[in-house]
Amino acid sequence: MTALADPMRQEILEKLRAGPRAVGEIAAGMPISRPAVSQHLKVLKDCGLVAETRQGTRHYFAVAPEGIGELRAYLDSLWSDALAAFALHVEGKR
Amino acid sequence: MTDTARFHVPPVEKSVLVRCDPARAFAAFTAEIAQWWPMQSHSVAQAQTRTVAIEPRVGGRIYETAADGTESDWGRVFAWSPPAGFSMTWHPGRSADAHTVVELSFAAEGEATRVRLVHRGWEALGVRAEAARESYDGGWETVFVRDFGKHLGRAS
Numbered sequence: 001m002t003a004l005a006d007p008m009r010q011e012i013l014e015k016l017r018a019g020p021r022a023v024g025e026i027a028a029g030m031p032i033s034r035p036a037v038s039q040h041l042k043v044l045k046d047c048g049l050v051a052e053t054r055q056g057t058r059h060y061f062a063v064a065p066e067g068i069g070e071l072r073a074y075l076d077s078l079w080s081d082a083l084a085a086f087a088l089h090v091e092g093k094r
Numbered sequence: 095m096t097d098t099a100r101f102h103v104p105p106v107e108k109s110v111l112v113r114c115d116p117a118r119a120f121a122a123f124t125a126e127i128a129q130w131w132p133m134q135s136h137s138v139a140q141a142q143t144r145t146v147a148i149e150p151r152v153g154g155r156i157y158e159t160a161a162d163g164t165e166s167d168w169g170r171v172f173a174w175s176p177p178a179g180f181s182m183t184w185h186p187g188r189s190a191d192a193h194t195v196v197e198l199s200f201a202a203e204g205e206a207t208r209v210r211l212v213h214r215g216w217e218a219l220g221v222r223a224e225a226a227r228e229s230y231d232g233g234w235e236t237v238f239v240r241d242f243g244k245h246l247g248r249a250s
Contacts (some may be wrong), residue, residue, distance in 0.1 A: 076106045077212055081132055083110040089130035090112045090122040
């Protein structure tokens with residue numbers, strides 16, 4: 001799982017910040033093909049960072065706030081671990 | 095649906111109360127970080143990480159050093175006021191262009207010290223992709239994306 005580890009995917013997320021977009025709109029101005037954009041969107045969707053909706057035959061993609069929230073929750077747990085280790089260290093030294 | 099267009103994410107806020115004065119807590123957090131940071135799990139090189147350091151000044155680096163001597167920047171100090179607190183940019187394994195911000199404060203609470211951590215600026219993770227493309231460093235993948243994947247309990 002390498003969702004955010006690709007600059008193209010970062011750029012796609014950045015484009016989606018402005019609002020839901022169709023694949024063609026996302027691909028416009030990017031140095032990669034439309035199928036490549038679709039592939040990146042699939043990765044982002046699979047890990048919950050992007051949500052897809054359908055209107056008729058058109059597919060729209062948007063940033064999924066809950067996915068970003070989960071990312072934040074992950075770092076929240078990281079800091080809990082770090083601060084717990086810190087407290088143990090500083091109090092153990094006394 | 096309109097809300098999905100917004101990217102605002104509230105800061106992560108954490109605090110811990112330790113039985114010592116702010117000066118001691120500040121020194122333990124910064125000068126002694128290599129003695130307590132869970133670097134085997136929370137670093138770019140993970141099991142290969144040998145040490146972590148914070149350079150104690152504005153402009154100072156926060157970085158890890160791996161067994162083979164490779165250094166990896168985690169961020170840079172931009173405010174330094176011992177023992178009240180310090181602030182740093184935060185981008186382990188990632189280009190400095192797309193950094194978040196971590197702020198630490200140390201306040202006396204009776205005989206003890208309240209250490210408060212605020213991690214903010216999540217919106218930056220999606221911006222400045224152009225600059226990030228120039229100097230992207232895939233290490234973030236290990237620390238963040240892989241472990242984040244574990245956290246989510248999904249494989250891909």
